[in-house]
Amino acid sequence: MKVAFIQTSPEFGRIEENVESVLRNIRSPGLRGVDLIVLPELFSTGYQFKSKRECLALAERVPEGYASGKLIEAALRNKFHIVFGIAEREGGKTYNSAALAGPGGFIGVYRKAHLFCNEKKIFSPGNTPFKVYSAGKAKVGMMVCFDWFFPEAARALAVKGADIICHPSNLVLPYCPEAMVTRCIENRVFAITANRVGVENRRRGERLKFIGTSEIISPKGEIMRRASRNRVQVGVVSINPKDARDKRITPLNHIFRDRRKDMY
């Protein structure tokens, strides 16, 4: 199957333009025949909300909202699966969510469990479990950006059977791209980290430069594709999700059965 990331450069608050920009990418020849696409965190709104109130105004219900609807429509039409990071509103709460849609429509949502820094002032902590979904021939799990920092997140998804960890991100610190190599090795899974580029400077003293470097990593830790640090870019790779299912890394080592749960 063919999997892809789209590395974007959204403009804060310009939802229609940001969605249209992604739809243009989806229609481009480079993404023809792709089976699974991962977009960055908060792809439609941008990242740096000034307040929870501002976030509530820009967030949407999932799957009923505008941006979700456009991507679900694209998934239906093009018969692919897509994971996108989205500011989700439910009642008076907002979540930093990742949603999955496919050729049959909306599938599920994951709400970011580990909120980074000022996100805690904007979003409620996730209240959905780490969960694995079928996406064509692959089993996929979702986590969002800073979730990478906690090995328990990727571990939970892998133990539940994820072949591919779909990882919408808005990374500013430099550590994650290398750490995802470790996450893939230790869990023997694929990972698709879709990050954004550009700068946001809407809060005094908090200039955020996003690091790009979106990537697709194999279960052996090979960097199959890695994007630049500063350009809008698409990455596509052919993978066999079954490569993530054999957890024996030597004839005598099965990385899950070898865990010493009695000791942790």
Added chain:
Amino acid sequence: MKVAFIQTSPEFGRIEENVESVLRNIRSPGLRGVDLIVLPELFSTGYQFKSKRECLALAERVPEGYASGKLIEAALRNKFHIVFGIAEREGGKTYNSAALAGPGGFIGVYRKAHLFCNEKKIFSPGNTPFKVYSAGKAKVGMMVCFDWFFPEAARALAVKGADIICHPSNLVLPYCPEAMVTRCIENRVFAITANRVGVENRRRGERLKFIGTSEIISPKGEIMRRASRNRVQVGVVSINPKDARDKRITPLNHIFRDRRKDMY
């Protein structure tokens, strides 16, 4: 405090020579005034036992055995702490162990929990908990080589309060040196990985080339010192173990309190 690794090149089975070689390093000017030294896995015997019987013949009781005795003596005399990897015998069983000694003598032993490949034919799986000890101004924990692969091991030590993870190793695969950067970042601890160099070729079809690359990593993931891939070498770094105690990586993120234990 000054911490160090000694990257060795033991000759299989030549215990006295291997111990003497380490003692020479300890007496060298480069290690004067050091507070904590970490040696590789199985430093006194070498790695590639042909059988459990051969291992039983070369393994020793800890702390009563010859190699343990020599290092405990060195720790007493020089007033440092030392962690060394050792083939440990207890009754009819052998363990791939790490031992800690200090200015007050023998302190404790950890028996490798996650055995790699053919080690399962030689050693019994570890039956000691992940535990943290005082070593001068630092709290230290021990894990051995392939334990790195399981994020739960370093996590258990860090949660129990380790400032420094002492990590005797005999690495042959290339992944660990980079993965230890992730282990340090995700747990905000120091790590000292002491590896060996050289080749062992005692079992048909199993030529082992050890990758050196011993290293000392900071809680922020900085590689403070990294050794070559093929030379006997000593690495010394000055650190402040307190740098590992503040688990807040942003004003709003404490990496242990932020864990969503309800979700893993």
